[in-house]
Amino acid sequence: MSTIRVVLVEDHTLVRQGLRMLLETDHELTVVGETGNGRQALELVTELQPDIVVMDLNLPELDGVEATRTIAAEHKNVKVLVLTMESDDVLIRKTLRAGARGYVLKDSPDIIRAVKQVARGQSFFSPLAARLLSADYVNAASGREIDDNLNLLTERELQVLRLIADGNTNKNIARLLTVSVNTIETHRKHIMDKLDLHNTAEMVRFAVRKHVVAG
Numbered sequence: 654m655s656t657i658r659v660v661l662v663e664d665h666t667l668v669r670q671g672l673r674m675l676l677e678t679d680h681e682l683t684v685v686g687e688t689g690n691g692r693q694a695l696e697l698v699t700e701l702q703p704d705i706v707v708m709d710l711n712l713p714e715l716d717g718v719e720a721t722r723t724i725a726a727e728h729k730n731v732k733v734l735v736l737t738m739e740s741d742d743v744l745i746r747k748t749l750r751a752g753a754r755g756y757v758l759k760d761s762p763d764i765i766r767a768v769k770q771v772a773r774g775q776s777f778f779s780p781l782a783a784r785l786l787s788a789d790y791v792n793a794a795s796g797r798e799i800d801d802n803l804n805l806l807t808e809r810e811l812q813v814l815r816l817i818a819d820g821n822t823n824k825n826i827a828r829l830l831t832v833s834v835n836t837i838e839t840h841r842k843h844i845m846d847k848l849d850l851h852n853t854a855e856m857v858r859f860a861v862r863k864h865v866v867a868g
Contacts, residue, residue: 657768658685659706659768659772660688661687661707662688662690663687663689664689664690664713672764679765686701692720698724702731704730704731705733710737710744718748718751721735721753722751732755733752734772750849754771754775754777803865811865813826813840817841818865
């Protein structure tokens with residue numbers, strides 16, 4: 654049986670060393686590279702072409718979601734398994750949409766099994782992620798959209814989204830809602846994070862598609 658070649662991406666050196674020791678207790682796994690930096694991870698993947706990247710999410714320079722998105726787009730044969738302490742449902746959805754094939758929490762006893770399974774083209778999810786995916790499947794089967802659900806937004810965030818889609822600047826929105834510009838910028842960031850949107854144009858298209866504003 655061929656060896657599974659692994660790149661480890663984890664910004665805490667001691668945690669990364671521990672993971673390497675754990676993975677290399679299994680004769681089928683070989684760690685061929687490691688880094689604590691998201692941008693360096695992309696360079697390692699390009700250079701080494703591993704079977705799988707074990708990816709943390711909180712990384713300097715380029716976060717794990719964006720690193721995963723790039724790997725999935727540019728290296729079709731390289732699988733990504735997210736290994737993190739983050740259990741936020743919005744973050745799980747964002748990561749899976751970015752192209753991760755598995756999502757496991759760091760305290761899981763099944764890390765080695767997860768690496769093997771994902772490297773061989775299957776998926777592996779922690780119980781929380783699996784429950785979320787099950788709920789998403791049920792919602793999709795019943796015709797309900799969940800990936801960009803307006804229910805993820807608070808009433809104020811929905812109000813800000815509507816005003817942005819109507820063409821208002823942050824300054825105008827702050828004046829209309831009698832809050833600071835910094836507060837509006839924070840709302841804007843939360844909206845983009847929750848809905849996995851990346852710029853104002855995408856926010857406007859989303860708002861029109863969901864009938865938040867008229868097209």
